[in-house]
Amino acid sequence: MIKEKIRKKIELIIKKLINKKIDLDIQFPNNSNFGDYSTAIALKLTKIIKKNPLEIAQEIVKNFDKENDVFEKIEIIKPGFINFWLSKSYLANQIIFFAENNFNFPKYYLGKNKKIMIEFAHPNTHKLFHIGHLRNISIGESLVRIFESLDNKVIRANYQGDVGLHIAKCLYSVKNSINQIKNLKTLQEKIEFIGKMYSEGTKAYEENEKSKQEIIEINKQIYNQDKKIINLWKKTRKWSLDYFNKIYKRVYSYFNRFYFESEMAKRAIEISNQALKKNILEKSEKAIIFNGKKYNLDTRVFINSLGYPTYEGKELALAEKEFSEFGNLDKNIHIVTPEQTSFFKVTFKVEELINAKIKGKQYHLAYEWVNLKTGKMSSRQGNIIEANWLIDKIKEKIIKNFNCDEKTAEILAVASAKYSFLKNSPQTIINFDIDESIGINGNSAPYLIYTYVRCQSVLKKSNIKFTNKILDINNLENFELNLLRKIYQFSEIVLKSAENYSPNFIANYLYELASDYNLFYQKYPIIKTEEKTKKRRILITLAVANIIKKGLELLGIKTVEKM
């Protein structure tokens, strides 16, 4: 990585100047007039070295070994920026790698075992898989692929809630409508049925004291795997899981390990009691709690006064399994909404008090909600947007607007939905509007895929056989040079996405790359030009196509060859 190279060289120079280590920022400037890499280190050093920043910059540049071939020039600009320009020949060589589908991804590990777990999706059974889950699974799937591309072993985990009051509410209503079950034919009908049962159960719970008591009783029965409810629970639970599996398949995800809340209860109680003996947890009003005051954290209940484990208690059992089933993990990334921040701070603390080895390895990636412009989604209000429904809707729109076949429309619809979530940072709340939010023009997946298809078409028509791939850098147009410089950045953008747990850097990079290519395509002939130029432009086209395909793959998005 050239970035690291520059960093090390400057660090050495600075060490000689002031004998101190300094935080160096080296970046891709957002304006291409400022070179391929840029640093403001001279400006920062003015405090330490009492000199004019321009003088400091000159001192650094004077001692910087340019290695002839790699750097073309190094400029010092106005207040004290140092801008590095890569040479055309160096860029040309790099582009050949991309044209050969060799992306030179750096290795980036979150620890010495090179093994991480990403825990994502986690829908609750007996409920719909909605667009919030779709955002979650899109982010999770993408991060898995990004970390794998940087040479990590990634374990895909999914923690699904299959016990709890929401299920008791649902089953309460199911019991009252038990004779309807035999009329349910398709999986879709079954899912709609339990959805309806859930909202009826919720209503009964709130409006009728007797129903409420019954639901609480059912909840206990589920925990105890009571014969009175177990078969109905198993049956309806299976419907949900089948439905989830269909969705996972539809969006190209799979998991190495499904965890279920129902498998945690017993162990949760044991671990909590052990922690109680060690004074990590304490007893209060018949419950077992963690007193967070000492650590400036919230106080939370792990075992309730009836002796049942809460979500917190079960999390201890989950962590134990996760950290023991796959060898030594370096990091466990939980992709969960921010309202759980307090919950995770507390459970992480308790877990590391129980087992010091876990310390620092748990990470809560707080991704935000998808809200509706009309308000927050809530199953009680019945304004949930289901993931499948959304994808179907986009699919219809694509078929209507572009007149393409069903198979292509399916790929484009899934791509559009995922991309529209992934192009945003995970930490921003998305205010969702069905017509505006899922783009099929502009900065959208179909635009990227279209660009890819266009490249493929050019490549097919060009009909060039390369004996050896050499990119001729004579008479380079500025548009081409800009493209070379953009192409060059790909591997480092992937690294940046990993470092920040943010697939959106890749998404936005791909969009810029595709825009640059389309502009170039518009302005210059690729095939209808003299031989050397043609070969060069074909190589650029090949590199762009490969990067779009690979980049989308890292986002968990499929491409098509024709559309």
Next chain:
RNA sequence: GCCCUUAUAGCUUAACGGAUAAAGCAACGGUCUUCGGAACCGUUGAUGGGGGUUCGAUUCCCUCUAAGGGCACCA
């Protein structure tokens, strides 16, 4: 009451303490005898208010306003 987020153009969003705040949608105007027009170009338009730190703040700190979330037996 205490704690945590968030506030960027009409709307939805980008921006790693840096250089002229970047796009899409919407609106308006243009490019077409094309290597795929699902494209390309142009115009209008923004950092909630007030302080501070810094050579430099959308980014860090304080404060006000507004919105969201969390703080013992829900998940």
